[in-house]
Amino acid sequence: MKKINFYSGPSILPQEILDGCKAAIDDFAGMGLSILEISHRAKPFVDVMDGARALVKELMGLGDDYEVLYLQGGASTQFYMIPYNLLDTNDTAGYIDTGTWAHGALNEAKLFGNVHVIATSQLTNYDHIPKQWDMGDRRPHYIHITTNNTIYGTQWTNHDIKILREETDILIGDMSSEIFSRDFDYSLFDVIYAGAQKNMGVAGATVVIIKKSILGKVHREIPKMIDYRVQIENGSMKNTPSVFAVYVSYLTLQWIKKQGLQNMYSANIIRAQKLYEAIDGSKIFVGNVAKGDRSMMNVCFTMKDKNLDPQFSAFAKERGIVGIEGHRSVGGFRASMYNAMPESGVDVLIQAMKDFEATKN
Numbered sequence: 001m002k003k004i005n006f007y008s009g010p011s012i013l014p015q016e017i018l019d020g021c022k023a024a025i026d027d028f029a030g031m032g033l034s035i036l037e038i039s040h041r042a043k044p045f046v047d048v049m050d051g052a053r054a055l056v057k058e059l060m061g062l063g064d065d066y067e068v069l070y071l072q073g074g075a076s077t078q079f080y081m082i083p084y085n086l087l088d089t090n091d092t093a094g095y096i097d098t099g100t101w102a103h104g105a106l107n108e109a110k111l112f113g114n115v116h117v118i119a120t121s122q123l124t125n126y127d128h129i130p131k132q133w134d135m136g137d138r139r140p141h142y143i144h145i146t147t148n149n150t151i152y153g154t155q156w157t158n159h160d161i162k163i164l165r166e167e168t169d170i171l172i173g174d175m176s177s178e179i180f181s182r183d184f185d186y187s188l189f190d191v192i193y194a195g196a197q198k199n200m201g202v203a204g205a206t207v208v209i210i211k212k213s214i215l216g217k218v219h220r221e222i223p224k225m226i227d228y229r230v231q232i233e234n235g236s237m238k239n240t241p242s243v244f245a246v247y248v249s250y251l252t253l254q255w256i257k258k259q260g261l262q263n264m265y266s267a268n269i270i271r272a273q274k275l276y277e278a279i280d281g282s283k284i285f286v287g288n289v290a291k292g293d294r295s296m297m298n299v300c301f302t303m304k305d306k307n308l309d310p311q312f313s314a315f316a317k318e319r320g321i322v323g324i325e326g327h328r329s330v331g332g333f334r335a336s337m338y339n340a341m342p343e344s345g346v347d348v349l350i351q352a353m354k355d356f357e358a359t360k361n
């Protein structure tokens with residue numbers, strides 16, 4: 001029986017995308033070859049690459065002032081590629097520290113220029129999105145945020161992002177664990193990046209959306225492979241791209257388009273509300289982040305009695321639920337509910353929580 005997959009990433013994919021992958025492994029685009037054995041310069045694959053890049057822009061409602069790249073090295077490589085390309089040695093970048101990934105990003109930026117930490121929630125183990133910002137002595141050259149904090153289960157609201165936007169000319173968002181989960185104004189950002197393995201495909205491809213006008217301003221030399229301008233000139237094919245991962249991402253984008261981003265957003269809200277209601281209504285489970293900052297994608301919760309954690313894990317596993325254990329730095333539980341999670345999957349989890357609680361009365 002197919003398990004109900006709550007893993008945080010790599011993560012759940014819609015069945016029709018898995019079917020599309022199988023078909024392409026047998027015979028890609030009628031070429032008589034598997035997608036795993038074709039040249040990346042083959043016309044059908046170039047069409048996939050161009051199609052995926054165009055679809056990202058279309059779904060985000062972005063114009064030709066933006067470019068879309070498919071790169072490798074994961075979101076983690078963007079932690080240094082961004083300052084390498086955008087931050088001069090004497091410039092200062094502002095970072096908001098909302099978790100492990102945000103912290104990793106700001107540490108990498110220190111290798112290239114000055115980093116000013118505008119706000120951090122580290123002291124309370126990242127249980128909220130800071131609302132008090134200290135912008136420092138001079139306007140930061142750019143501000144970087146992690147819009148959804150995968151490990152802790154917090155997420156920036158549209159409202160807070162809009163306010164922050166006023167503080168900077170260049171806003172950068174790591175959207176790895178929420179990209180295409182909400183229908184909002186993506187043009188608030190000048191750079192958006194995401195590893196594909198959470199909400200838009202499989203590991204091996206990283207999407208970067210970048211406003212062209214911000215490039216070419218730093219004074220240092222940039223190695224070709226990590227120079228955004230070189231990657232743009234080469235259509236993300238300066239070297240061999242991750243062909244299969246880009247293909248899966250293309251299928252995912254088409255699937256998102258078919259569902260409609262707005263519908264996807266509504267479905268994400270409904271699923272998250274249901275699960276948070278179940279947590280709030282429970283006597284044994286408890287949410288562990290500020291209510292106004294709760295993530296729609298990664299719902300974190302703990303048990304009042306931590307000793308019961310292994311019992312509930314086993315209980316859930318018997319019902320086909322997998323991947324709900326929290327990250328080791330937080331403990332407890334985390335249900336990652338990316339776009340591909342059906343509402344019925346969440347219902348099974350909620351029922352398991354209720355039934356488990358009943359055994360404890």
Ligand SMILES: *Cc1c(COP(=O)(O)O)cnc(C)c1O
Pocket residue numbers: 009073074075076077101146148149150174175176177195196
């Ligand atoms: C998973 C994740 C990363 C790391 O992604 P890689 O592709 O493994 O480098 C970075 N940021 C966020 C928000 C994540 O969820």
